[in-house]
Amino acid sequence: MKKFKWIITVTGGLLLLFVVLTLFNTFTVDSKQPSPDSTTIKINKQAAVSRFSKAITFQTISYKDRSKFDLETFQLFIDYLKESYPAVHSNLELEKVNDYALIYKWKGTNPSKKPIGLTAHYDVVPVIEGTEDNWQQKPFSGNVVEGNIWGRGTLDDKIGVIGILEATEYLINNGYSPSRDVYLMFGHDEEIGGLEGASAIVDTLKERGVTFAFVLDEGGAIVENMVPGVKKPVGVVGISEKGSATAELTIKGSGGHSSQPKDETNIGRLSAAIAKLEDRQFDADLKGPGEDLFEFVAPEMSFGMKYVFANKVIFEPIIEKILLQKPASAALIRTTIAPTIFNAGEQYNALPEEATAVINFRLMPGETLKGVKKFIRNTIDDNAIQITIEGIEASGVSETNNWQFKSIQQAARNVYENAVIAPYLMFAGSDAKHYDAISENTYRFSPVQITAEDLKRMHGTDEHISEENYINAIKFYAEVMKEANRK
Incomplete structure (x- = not known):
């Protein structure tokens, strides 16, 4: 009986200690958000919206x-920038x-201070043929209707190019001079990898020994209802992608007539391999940028x-289980597997002699192409495939x-x-990765407050941005230049 009471006493004491320690941790978590210093920047809205x-x-x-590029239009756009931003070009x-x-x-x-770089791209993805009439406003109209600016590039990423130039023009016209060099770098082929744009810019600057304290590119935005338990909108700054x-x-093998199939066909074996990959998945681990996100929020x-x-x-373990329940949060803590293309067969009654599947993987920091290939081989366990x-x-x-980071x-x-405002892991690609070679830090942030539906429009139908968001983006770029130059 005494032993039983002792066990209860010890268990109760340990439970009490657990509660006290966990509550202490909860109540002593300090906010990582700096107090806002309300911007005083005043933008001529009508003129800025007209230019955008x-x-x-x-x-x-x-x-x-690349032979399809209308390079004459690209040059006309460059000419338009010179015409629209005289102070910048002077x-x-x-x-x-x-x-x-x-x-x-x-x-x-x-000159003793390291420069900073602001980068964006002015190329856009095509509008899918046959979907033009699905747009509420024509894809390249630039129409302004009921407080919204419509067209391809309003979100991705002419808002970055024009927003940065508007901010720079504003600062110059208001007598501002930076203490450190500021580079504005605009690519023209980000949507197809940036090899002749951002990558070539990096090569050019690298040859001159230019290195940056940080480079800021497009990336995460400010989104409501993004993080469970946080009522305020959360702005995520990509610290990695x-x-x-x-x-x-x-897989290749003998074909033949469909009336006499083998027990294992090419399609069947390849389908089984894909099923094994989807069933196993990569291990989930809340670490790195994903962990940083939750420390900030x-x-x-x-x-x-x-x-x-x-x-x-x-x-x-409980947190990881919760995060794995939704694709967006699962992608934050593991390498993802997405079968995207399957090719096999041409005739309904003929077994294909070859079957091919294409699978896209989005790799967590620390993962390698070699490691992914090994994972595939070990998982499918089929040497005939x-x-x-x-990739990258x-x-x-x-x-x-x-x-x-604190300046941003x-x-x-x-x-x-x-x-x-918190760090996170960016799932999509950007030009920022090229700048890793010449920058101490690269960050990815699109300074607009949007909805989950807006995110779907970036490469889709009805891409648009509110005038308020666009003006706020200009203010942000001006603020980030001022903040960085105070350091």
């Missing part, structure tokens, strides 16, 4: 087949790389969610506990005072 509207009308479309040095990629250099007053690998699985959560995330060491894989590995991971965070808070 016109910029959308230039059909600077990227095609995988005060900054402009250099063209491969004729259409642009480098503007704004010379600072203190996933790698992208394309694996091709091929945990202090802003409701009590229940804050309790869990403030004690991540204890509840990590040939595997080829190509995840970018490096930039810091968050430094003045560079502060600038965003100055414009969007109610938003929670």
Whole structure:
């Protein structure tokens, strides 16, 4: 009996200690959000919107087949920039790389400071043939209707190019001079990899020994209802982007008539291989940028969610299980597997002699193409299936506990005072990865507050942005230049 009471006493004591420690962790989580310093920047809305509207009308479309590029239109767009931003073109040095990629250099007053770079791209994806009439406004109209600016590039990514130039023009006209050099770098082929744009810009600057304190590109935005337990909109700044690998699985064998099939056909074996990959999946692990995201948002959560995330060491298996329930959050903590193409057969009554499947993998930081190929081979366990894989590995991971990230965070808070600004892992690709070679840190942030539906429109139908968002983007770019030059 005494032993039983002792066990109860010890168990109760340990439980009490557990509760005290976890509650202590919960109540002592400090906010990582800087106090906003409300922006005083005043933008001539009508003039700025008019210039952006016109910029959308230039059909600077990227095609995988570069021979389809309408380079005359690209040049007309460059000419339009010179006409629209006279102060920028009078005060900054402009250099063209491969004729259409642009480098503007704004010379600072203190050459001992490392420069910063703001980058964006002015090429856009094509409008899918046959969907033009599905748009509420014509895809390249630039129409302004009921407070919204319509057209391809309003979100991705002429808003970055025009927003940066508007901010620079504003600062110059208001007598501002940066202390450190500021580079504005605009690619023209980001949508097909950026090899002649951003990559060539990097090669050019690398030859001159130019290195940046940070480079800021497009990326995460400010979205409501993004993080469970956080009522405020959350703005996510990409500190890394996933790698992208394309694996091709091929099996060859005898065909024959469909009336006499073998027990195992090419299609059946390849389908089984894909099923094995989807069934196994890569291991999930809340670490790196994903972990950083929750460290920044945990202090802003409701009590229940804050309790869990403030004690991540204890509840990590539960957190990972919750995150795996939705594709968007699952992609934050593991390498993803997405079969996208399957080719086999031409005749309904003939067994195909060859079957091929294409699978896209988005790689977590630290994962390698070699490791992915090994994972495929071990998982499918079928030596008859040939595997080829190509792609790019995840970018490096930039810091968050430094003045560079804090400058971006502060600038965003100055414009969007109610938003929670946090780091995250970007799933899509951007030009930012090229700048890793010449920058201490690369960040990815689109300074607009949008909905989940808006995100779907980036490469789809009815791409548009509100006038308010566009003006706020200009303010953000001006603020981030000022914040960085205070350091």
